[in-house]
Amino acid sequence: MTKYYYSCELDKNLIEKSFNNVALLIFGKNNSRRIEAFEDYFEKRVSQVNVYPQGTVTEYLNNTTPGRCRPDKDGNIIIEMLGYKGARNDQLSWIKHEGTHEFCHSFVDLLHEVLSNKSARITNDGFLYENSITKNGILHKNCSGKIIEIDSKTGELVGLYGKMFNETMMDIISSMAINCFDSNGRVTSVDDIIRLNFNDWGNETTGYSIFTSITRLTIAAFSNNGFINYQNAVDKGLSIFDGTTTMANGDTYKINDFLYGIVFDQLHIEEEFDKFMGSGSYKIFCGYLDSLFTISLSEQKLPSSEVKRVMNILPDFLNKKINYYRQNGILDLKGADKIVGNFNQIWNSMQQEYGSYFTEQDINEIARRAGII
Numbered sequence: 001m002t003k004y005y006y007s008c009e010l011d012k013n014l015i016e017k018s019f020n021n022v023a024l025l026i027f028g029k030n031n032s033r034r035i036e037a038f039e040d041y042f043e044k045r046v047s048q049v050n051v052y053p054q055g056t057v058t059e060y061l062n063n064t065t066p067g068r069c070r071p072d073k074d075g076n077i078i079i080e081m082l083g084y085k086g087a088r089n090d091q092l093s094w095i096k097h098e099g100t101h102e103f104c105h106s107f108v109d110l111l112h113e114v115l116s117n118k119s120a121r122i123t124n125d126g127f128l129y130e131n132s133i134t135k136n137g138i139l140h141k142n143c144s145g146k147i148i149e150i151d152s153k154t155g156e157l158v159g160l161y162g163k164m165f166n167e168t169m170m171d172i173i174s175s176m177a178i179n180c181f182d183s184n185g186r187v188t189s190v191d192d193i194i195r196l197n198f199n200d201w202g203n204e205t206t207g208y209s210i211f212t213s214i215t216r217l218t219i220a221a222f223s224n225n226g227f228i229n230y231q232n233a234v235d236k237g238l239s240i241f242d243g244t245t246t247m248a249n250g251d252t253y254k255i256n257d258f259l260y261g262i263v264f265d266q267l268h269i270e271e272e273f274d275k276f277m278g279s280g281s282y283k284i285f286c287g288y289l290d291s292l293f294t295i296s297l298s299e300q301k302l303p304s305s306e307v308k309r310v311m312n313i314l315p316d317f318l319n320k321k322i323n324y325y326r327q328n329g330i331l332d333l334k335g336a337d338k339i340v341g342n343f344n345q346i347w348n349s350m351q352q353e354y355g356s357y358f359t360e361q362d363i364n365e366i367a368r369r370a371g372i373i
């Protein structure tokens with residue numbers, strides 16, 4: 001059973017709102033049964049939630065690290081954050097965002113366990129999801145929103161990747177949850193957050209914000225339905241993360257493989273990416289992004305040449321996917337054009353945002369690789 005520690009009523013409310021807002025967004029407000037089932041699992045696996053007064057410094061928290069979601073000595077989860085007590089007025093929205101961000105982490109830390117634990121299942125599709133897969137003697141496993149690699153013989157950790165996507169998506173999900181369920185007069189929709197630069201969201205910015213356009217472009221590349229109005233789905237009480245769509249050939253796909261995978265099953269993202277880019281490609285891609293993330297985080301500036309490299313890779317993935325979908329009747333021309341158009345809108349805006357400009361020759365080379373010219 002989770003133990004909760006806080007020093008004022010506002011911090012108690014911070015805990016309750018952070019959990020509820022994330023739950024409503026991830027599961028949909030009409031899915032109370034799923035929310036209750038997850039809350040039961042949360043209470044078993046989260047040992048403590050500690051909200052400290054502002055100014056508190058611990059082994060894990062300080063003024064530059066205001067929140068942490070970490071394992072305890074038994075492998076359960078501790079959520080720690082700095083709360084409202086002692087806060088200045090100009091810190092209030094920041095505290096709300098950081099609290100929501102840490103609860104996002106706890107959800108993603110646990111949801112892959114729920115999916116692979118038949119007794120605790122909360123999905124609707126009737127499948128038992130694998131939490132790991134072995135490739136060439138290496139166990140690839142979902143772990144806290146990332147993928148870890150473990151040597152099958154020795155049990156030693158040999159790799160971890162996906163940190164950049166994990167952290168940026170926690171910020172993106174937090175912004176969505178706050179705008180949908182905890183704002184005074186929402187002006188920014190879920191679709192705006194996916195479509196627009198973070199400066200246009202009206203939410204708090206963090207050290208991760210400068211990376212979010214790369215993640216938004218990735219979301220667009222993994223879309224299976226470009227016509228979906230995400231805000232409309234949320235308003236109807238549906239989940240935008242594990243919702244499904246019927247394709248042109250009658251098959252059922254996730255609305256967006258990245259949104260689904262980042263919350264429920266990170267190995268699903270790897271499977272989809274490698275399907276079109278080649279085995280091991282997602283690990284290489286994430287390794288590059290994670291390195292860029294680590295180097296650029298303190299500087300708060302992304303080299304335009306490095307962003308341009310990312311902007312070269314994701315069109316190749318999308319073009320290969322779209323070509324396959326069209327050849328196999330999964331998407332009709334109208335559906336394919338809409339997905340590509342949504343992607344191109346973000347891709348074009350990133351040239352100015354990061355100074356990562358493409359010449360006509362660069363663009364023609366992308367088209368050539370896609371077999372368009």
